[in-house]
Amino acid sequence: MSAKEFLLRRPEAASIISLFGIVAFYVIFGGVNLSNLFGAASWVNFAANLGIVAIPLGLLMISGELDISIGAMIPAGSMTVAILSGYYELPIVVGMLGAIGLGLVVGLVNGILTVRTSVPSLIITLGTLVAMQGVVLAGAKLLTGAASVPLTAPDWAKMLFGGLVGGSYQTVVLWWVAFAIVFGFVVHRTRYGNWLFAMGGDRVSARNAGIPVDRMTILLFMVSSVSAAFVGMCGAIQFNSAQVSGGMGYIFNAIVSLVVGGTLLTGGFGSVAGIFFGTLTFAIVSQGIYFTQIDRNWSSLIIGVTLLVAVAMNGWFRNLAMSYAPRKKA
Amino acid sequence: MSEKNVVLELKNVNKSFGPIDVLHDISLKVRAGEVLCLLGDNGAGKSTLIKIMAGVFVPTSGEIRMDDKPVQFKRPKDAADRGIATVHQFGGTFPLMSVGRSFFVGVEPTKGWGPFKVFDRKTANEIAVKAVQSFGITRIDDGDRLVGGLSGGERQSLAIARAVHFGARVLILDEPTAALGVKQASHVLRIVNEAKRRGLAVIFITHQVMHAMAVGDHFAVLIRGAVAADFKKGEKTREEITDLMAGGESMADLEASIESSLASHEGESTATV
């Protein structure tokens, strides 16, 4: 493919441009010292935690669904491992399996309700979001009497899930990169990835082509909930305690990362690389502002503007990609 | 025209939804290498009929036979497995996918082994492009192009080429030319002839008599859920066919009655809705 074709056809093209644009903006208007910015781990850690949740959410979006219950699954995962292994002092493996298991159950519920009823997934996951918030809060209060539960994980667990590498980078960063590579491979190189795009493009035709649409949808919801629980779990291990709050921000942050990364809200189009860069872009906008002289209170405004500009760019590129045909020989 | 093999046959098929009777006593034969044109105005029951043939609906009574053996389609996949492919007016071609990917949805070619089977993009593109070009569409030469960028006629052609490639024996085309301009429609009609030439049984649903007469070997007219006429090419003129589709009343009579009604009400204000 020529450079121009690359630019137009890859969903991640616009997100890479956004990334450069934001960095340039911060350098020019914010006086950022680039070596400081790129040497710092804070925004990378932020991106990693957000990114692990954003990738499966992005796959769901490509297949035509939404999952906002992740906002409650993150604290749910963290609380589960803390209560089981911190409060009840069960082995850490039990706590971790509990957190993952909870993710599997909630994802299953989300998936089954979505495929069995005609209710849109936004509403279904809104219901599970609210319900799980209550479950987490009530559970914490009833079982431990507190809204925050301490946890001390054994060394091997801390090293794998809650440690630091290369200075101040959390181990989740490595998990994020692994996620991106694995999912990137599955989505773009295997036939299952093609099925994902087919489902998002035209569900009925996909089903007629023999794709197990319902089973895949349920699987995707389970992966999404498990990933959110996983992030919460790692957080609890990292910081030696779990909080009941702290997941709601992820919902809109992840959606913005996805959309900036070229994922089409209505489904059928997107890429894992785009989601990766979109997450990076969001992280830099949101956290990179601390490295500038711009008052950090303006970060939300910059996010809003970046979102709208990036989405417009994505749409423009997509339209060009549809109409672009190489004017070669007849 | 010789008696070719009857690939698909409907015998006395009825379909009702609750108390509403949609199809009455339909008997049709579709032969290999032949185009059967199913004509009828909107609401005549054409789409219900093709849904029965495609396995979406089950007949309330009557029999479907393939290769002279009775068959039952409990779901679309059953019909598809036996080689009945439906190409709809819109949809089924995934506009945001590339030609190669869209062609092989559900049955993607892979290379590699075990859990690392990789989608074979090159092969998929090659085969897809070759298939569609063998039907005479030479403008599609890049399997990575997005389907959404193709013209309506090209998309139809791609869908038909795909059905043929995957071994369809019966090709059901649901109003393929309805949304197309003259030039694109003629492309699609040429492809229909090519499919016929390759031995497929083609069922061509339309309400445009001109297009039907360009490709049809056999015609059936549906009026209010029943076969009102069943004839071979050459047995009726274009005017006769149009009359039939309009409900039996000849166009001349209709025009005459409109004229006389206008004449007798001359001078009155014409209230419009």
Add this chain to the structure above:
Amino acid sequence: MSNISSSPRFSLGSLVRRPESGSLVGLVVVYTFFAVLGGAVFVGAPGWSSWLNIAAEVGIIALPVGLLMIAGELDISVGSVIPASSMMAAVVSGFFGLPVPIGIMSGLAVGLLVGFINGVLVTRTSIPSLIVTIGTMFGVMGLTLGLAVAIAGSTSVFLVPDPFTKLVLGTFVAGMFNVSIFWWGAFALVVFFLLHISPVGNWIFALGGDRQSARNAGIPTGFLTVALYMLSGLAAAFVGIIQLMTYQSAQVAAGQSFIFNSIMCVVIGGVLLTGGSGSVIGIVIGTATFAVVNQGIFFSGLDPNIGSVIIGALLLAAVLSNDGFRALALKYARGKGSAS
């Protein structure tokens, strides 16, 4: 061959078909449940006032959010417009000392402006309304935060309103019922008229049913969409003003919960997320249901967090039963001989 039944007889089927039937049943069930648990206190004035106060605030926003959903759109930015407008009014009148009516006008103007921007972006670009309003939500949040700190040096600003304003916008009647309840009622009547009596209502349903057909039928779809978003912004701004007058201070962080709460009220009330169907009575009932659970939990002696679980379950039950009612209604209509 259709039998057109011309006798206008009352039928259970037609009652069941109304979108609000399901939500009414839900409200009755939920109220009975909490009445049993909460006893005389809940059924008395303290109970009524507590849930009505909540219902009024989220209800004023739920009405235009519901209209937008019927028209096929979403508005996430309400969460930021509430604090934006109350902050604007507080800064103008509290910080700068201008007369209170001017503060109120500027606050409402913020809502109208944001609504206008939302409407224009949704109609002029192909960006989905969910994304546009997430963007404006972030944008307005940032502006509110940035400007509040830049101008007033703080994230909360105080205002003491004059007695008249306080009476009309920020008082508790009989010490318990916030005046916003009456504003909610008035607003509901206006929106009811708009949606069910005036021809504009039909336009809104058409817009949500099939935008292109609506435009082809001559409905000014762009203008209508912008107007609906401005109404939504206005309502959110109004709630911000009421909060300011009631609590006499503006906080930057207030308002996020209204986003999902208003959506829940609307959906419980039978409005279809996909657009084209819903009713004002349904939205009001849905709002009441939400508020009864939200507050009833405090009178019941149960752990308050169970309330969230009940609301989540309620939401799912509501949409599933609406789904079921609708399927039933369609089947019933079919059986009467109408072909299609």
